[in-house]
Amino acid sequence: MKRIMTLGAVLLWSTIAIAQERAITVASTTSTEQSGLFGYLLPLFSKATGIDVKVVAVGTGQALDIGRRGDADVVFVHDKPAEDKFMSEGEGVKRFDVMYNDFVIVGPKSDPAKIAGGKDVAEALRKIAAVKAPFISRGDKSGTHAAELRLWKEAGIDLGAAKDSWYREIGQGMGPALNMASSLNAYLLSDRGTWLSFKNRGELAVLTEGDKRLFNQYGVMLVNPAKHMNVKARDGQAFIDWLISPGGQETIAGYKIGGEQLFFPNASH
Secondary structure, eight states, rough: OOOOOOOHHHHHHHHHHHHHOOOEEEEEOOOOOOOOOOHHHHHHHHHHSSSSEEEOOHHHHHHHHHTTOOOOSSEEOOHHHHHHHHHHOOEEEEEHHHHEEEEEEEEEEOOOOOOOOEEEEEEEEHHHHHHTOOOOOOOOOHHHHHHHHHHHHHHHHOTTTTBBTEEOOOOOOOHHHHHHHHHTOBBEEEHHHHHHHOOOOOOOOEEEOOOGGGEEEEEEEOOOOTTTTTHHHHHHHHHHHHHHSHHHHHHHHHEEETTEEEOOOOOOO
């Protein structure tokens, strides 16, 4: 016997389907995921708006490429030059500052390069290169990797000859890079947020911090729906608006580990 759905049932199922579709995809960095920020932030956003968020956590370069393909609604990353390029290509609608933290150089407490306590990051890198101390690079075109390469350049170090000897590119995220540095007693550049949430520190400690060149700004952009018709512009913009609102900014500031704040809101409007 054929089952015929009433008009009311059809409308009910349509309403349920629409409600279930209130979900967006955010391409973001491994640092926002691995620091635990999204685990704290997103349930509060979903509770406030009814919009679910699926995060694709990759390096900033990959996150921007996902946006270029139209496979995300929002990109939330931390490499200002790369973000500006994304905007100049017409791939984003508008870029907003959201928050910042900083990078640190971590390394073994034995500190063979003798960089502990210094604030000049270029000098620290020169000392690491001079003694050929093991250094782990993410090598994944992430925001952290891009920042690291800029810092080596400022230090005047040519990495070409160093690769595969004391300088190792692993092509992985911040968590795996920290794990490898811990197991090898190597130096590396880390964002502070992931470092604070990292448990497997071994003999690693923060050795160089405080240089203004270690400033780490995060930005957010809606993927341009004029280029990618599948972009959920309304709900994606709702996520951005929440992040930069007083409530969203207060939520970001409220995320702490061991009483220490990981990210500092500085939204632009």
